[in-house]
Amino acid sequence: MLPGADIQFSNGNVGSVVASADGLFGLLASAVAVATKFDLETAYLLKGMADVAELGILPDLDNHKLYITLKEFYEEAGEGTELYLYAFGKDTKVSDWFTADAGTGKVPAETLLNVANGAINGLFTCYDPTEAITVADEMDEDVVLAKQKAQLFAENYINSKFAPFFILIEAYAFTGVHADLPDLELEDNNRVGIVVGSGQKRTGVPASLGCVNHVIMGRLARIPVSSNPGKVKDGALQILTAYIVDSPVEEYDVEYLHDKGYITLRTHVGKAGYYITDDPLATNPDDDYRYISRRRVIDKAYRIAHGIATNEINEDFDLQNDGTIDPFYAKTVEGLVEEAIFNQMTANGELSRDKTDNNDLGVKATFDTTVNVATTSTTKMDLYVRPKGTSRWFKINLGFNVNLNN
Structure with missing residues (x-):
């Protein structure tokens, strides 16, 4: 064994109940190559929509979702924010991106992390397949496999490269029936989270089967590592509309999604705009690293x-x-x-x-x-x-008392 430094994560110590590149992220996306401008399976470092335009990524039929993803990311994160982009053919699945090649033993997503020399702190997915999908557990059946593959990949990469990161994937093609979704709080994937909700209606043109991973990525890119992306004082998200399938977020039971460990969108009474509910990862409530802000x-x-x-x-x-x-x-x-x-x-x-x-x-x-x-x-x-505390629940006892000075 080569001389080296090894750090093991200690867990179970918090007692949880139910000016650096901290916001440098990578986007793994389905896409179509653009001749002489944009190649698949090639890493690109973007700093704004001018770079997107230079790559020839347009809101056309081929790369409509990728364009919207990058546009809304930069609206949230701000122009000048660095982002690594790595695209795959639309005939591949998200689980493929995190699966080791039988011939080389390399995981496709590993290439982007290696190009960034371990500087990437989080990976986000933008899935837009041309192949028909199969729905199971009220979403694309590949989501469950992708989650497992992503967790294993993250653990293996960190153990060998000493460059930790987390991964957010989409609850792609979620049907809107939340009762049959898998309960993520029963799992043990503390480096992977699943996002539900979109900025566009499902029946829009083109149809929106994906989720707002990129918006969450944009918010995380501009806040301290200890901050919850749902922190109200940081203001509403830049997106002006938010839906679960075709239902506006404010009309959907997002609390049910939250209670099952999914990250989604919400409103706050008396405040304009949309906010992120919370930042859980797909793991049990006793895990010290259950939340992205702790992670x-x-x-x-x-x-x-x-x-x-x-x-x-x-x-x-x-x-x-x-x-x-x-x-x-x-x-x-x-x-x-x-x-x-x-x-x-x-x-x-x-x-x-x-x-x-x-x-x-x-x-x-x-x-x-x-x-x-x-x-x-x-x-x-x-x-x-010692971590920071988070006021997820704020309780106030309100009543009358004539003896306020006693």
């Missing part, structure tokens, strides 16, 4: 810690008489990790700290000083960060 926070801490750890690979340091790590060296590296995470996360408001304790950095790194490094050549560190 992004821990992934950012992972990247920072890994950057420090790789600097120490093959480093030589003093040992104690029993072969354990020198306390001075241990404290030095612990300090480097804590300082880096504090400066890049806590100081930016992405981690919590106890403001009554000047020594609280919102992060704690501790070496295991009992390990005999002389025989194992392995050092072990526990690293914990």
Whole structure:
């Protein structure tokens, strides 16, 4: 085994109940190539609609959905936001994009991540097939397989490349019958989420069977990693219409979708516009990384810690008489990790700290000083960060009291 740094995610510690490239994402899309301008299975880095135009991606029959996806992404994220685009033929399925090739062992989506050198923090899908689909569990039957394949791919890629990310896929061709949808809260896919809802009616021209992954991607691209994309203070989404199949979102039981772990759209009484309901991933309520905002926070801490750890690979340091790590060296590296995470996360408001304790950095790194490094050549560190809280439920007791000054 090559010398390297390995960080394992610790889970079950939160007790959950039911100025970097943090918003650099990748879009995997169905598309038709444009001669001399836009090739399939080729990575492109976009910075705005001018780049989309240069690629020849137009709102025509071939690439109508892809154009709308990119247009609404930039309306939400803002021009100048970097986005990686990688397109596949319309005869492929989303599950194919996350399935290893039998001949090469490579996963198609891996190419985009490799081109970006691990900088991509999230993958989003834009599915627009020419082939007929089969509906099962009230949506394209491939969604369930794609979810499983995406989770496995993410886990394997992160274990080998040390570049964490999450994936959002569409509940493509959702029929509108929510009672028979799979309950995502019974699953264990904490790197994959499923989105329901569109900015266009299903019976529009052309028909809209996809979802607003791209709008959520745009919102996530411009907010801190600790922020929920459904945060009301960040304002309504830029889209002016929102539907579940043909029903306006405000007329549909989106609470049912939310309670089954899907990400969708909603309105708030007394406020104009549309908002994201919440940011759950397809996993159980006890998972520390159930929410995208928690996922992004821990992934950012992972990247920072890994950057420090790789600097120490093959480093030589003093040992104690029993072969354990020198306390001075241990404290030095612990300090480097804590300082880096504090400066890049806590100081930016992405981690919590106890403001009554000047020594609280919102992060704690501790070496295991009992390990005999002389025989194992392995050092072990526990690293914990304190997440921000989220006010998902705000309860107010309201009543009369004539003795308000007592």
